[in-house]
Amino acid sequence: MELNSYKVKKSQRVIAVVLAAAVTGVFSALVADTLKVITEHYEEAFLENLRHNRYLIFIIPLIGLTTIHLLRYFLFHNKANKGIKEVLDTINKNAHTLPAYKIPSHYFNGLLTVIFGGSTGIEVSTVVSTAAIGALSSRKVSYLRKYRTDLVCAGLAAGVTALFNAPVAGFLFAFEVFTRRKSKLHTAAVVTAVLSSYLITRFFFYKQVFHFSVTNWRTEALPYMILLGVLAGLNSVYLTKCVLFCKKFFGSLQNDYARIIGGSLLISTMIFFVPNLYGEGYEGIKHVFRQADAPTLAVILPLLVVLLLKPVATSVTLGAGGDGGVFAPSLFIGAFLGLIVCVVLNHYFGLGLIPVNFVLIGMAAVLSGSIHAPFTSIFLVCALADNYILFIPIVIASLVSKWVAAAIFPYSVYTYQVKQATGGQVATVPQPRP
Incomplete structure (x- = not known):
């Protein structure tokens, strides 16, 4: 009973x-x-x-x-x-x-x-x-x-x-x-x-965020997709380090008004010269997709500038008191990185790589390295693409990116903590998981 x-x-x-x-x-x-x-x-x-x-x-x-x-x-x-x-x-x-x-x-x-x-x-x-x-x-x-x-x-x-x-x-x-x-x-x-x-x-509420066509991928492009995964891991660490540095710097400012005014001025200046840095950047990603239809070497310099400044702009935003994270910035950075890699390889080596494929793979790879969650990144980008044609290369690039990022810096912005140790040194410890 x-x-x-x-x-x-x-x-x-x-x-x-x-x-x-x-x-x-x-x-x-x-x-x-x-x-x-x-x-x-x-x-x-x-x-x-x-x-x-x-x-x-x-x-x-x-x-x-x-x-x-x-x-x-x-x-x-x-x-x-x-x-x-x-x-x-x-x-x-x-x-x-x-x-x-x-x-x-x-x-x-x-x-x-x-x-x-x-x-x-x-x-x-x-x-x-x-x-x-x-x-x-x-x-x-x-x-x-x-x-x-x-x-x-x-x-x-x-x-x-x-x-x-x-x-x-x-x-x-x-x-x-x-x-x-x-x-x-x-x-x-x-x-x-x-x-x-x-x-x-x-x-x-359903509305497709991006509209693009993915039809196929070639196995001979796989080594270059692995290269993209390696570069994505490096960019992920750059983004993480920028966020941690700016949070520490702005957190050290005792005056809230100095933090707000200084941070907003830095954000405004960067956006004034590089408008694609405004907001979450999905308009910038759509612009990248449009450029992916007919990419030229002339687009490389503006794309590189955006690639270098986006982590800084994101980090200043968060450090100065903004609310957000690295999801959208990672997708943004990955899209730009993927197009840059594709254009450079096609121009100098005549490989005939498909730009849209590299844009999508770059999005998944940078997100994977930034949040140390490759499978989340894989299925999220496949959902954005609304198909699984690129599933295998996205899996490979995302795993490579996460491995490279973790090998260089074993913390994400989620798992990193700063503790004051004796002698004024700073120690890093990951958040535990049950």
Whole structure:
């Protein structure tokens, strides 16, 4: 009798967790999709105004960063958003670092950062907001508290799914970056949230981000795709080091106004001379795809300038108080890197490589090296391409990139922490994973 009672209670709790995950997935999709739609609308409006008056750029980032600072001070408990670290602390340290106010905090700060020119994306803002939805759902029912990690992962996986219409990438992101739990209940919760989010997005918000045609790839191009993977790993480390340096530098500034004014001026100056650095950069990627149709050596210098400045612009944005991460910048950098490699190889060696293929492979490879999550990157870019024709070369380049990046610098921006040691030295330690 007691055994039957235990089984009934266990099954009830399983059903409760799965239902909570489904609700989390729905609300996460609504948060992610509305943030995506609103951001895209206002980013396009601001860019249109900048085409008529370029000098507006010298006040736009300042307005955005100042507004974020004021919102934090007056509405959001005067606590800075720490991005993915907040989610990792919640999972790994069993800490209550995702209160309900983190949902609007990251939502609005991510929106304001991107539409006012901050050179990053809304992905991390979305991930933390949707993870906070999962944490909130675990607090609403007492016996769900022990399943907080499952619901937090369900929320963040649903957020990534909604942003990119990529359910497999959403599931793998939770597994590769946050927790590697293999329990059936954990898997069921994440899968349920991902499916709920996917259905909401697919039927009510779906819009293909990029439009391009991938038809085939040749096996003789594989060595050059491996070369692209190596270069992507190097660029990933460059991006990571830039972000860590700027966060440390701006964090050392005691005066908030000096940080905001100095950061916004640097962002404005870079965007004034290189407009493709504005916002998340998806317009820049579309421009790269257009150039990929008929690439010439003349495009190399502008592409190289963008390739070198994008990590700096992203890092300054985050260091100066913007809300975001390295998802969109990595895709942006990878697209430019892929086109550069293809054009150079075709021009000097007459290889006849397909530019669009290298653009896509570069996107996946740089993202893989930046977040140390190759399988997330593989399925995310395949979802963006809306086909799996390049699956094998994307897998190879992404794994090579992650290996190269980890060999040079074994931390991503998510797993790196700075601790003051005796003698004033700085030690780096990775975040643990259960």
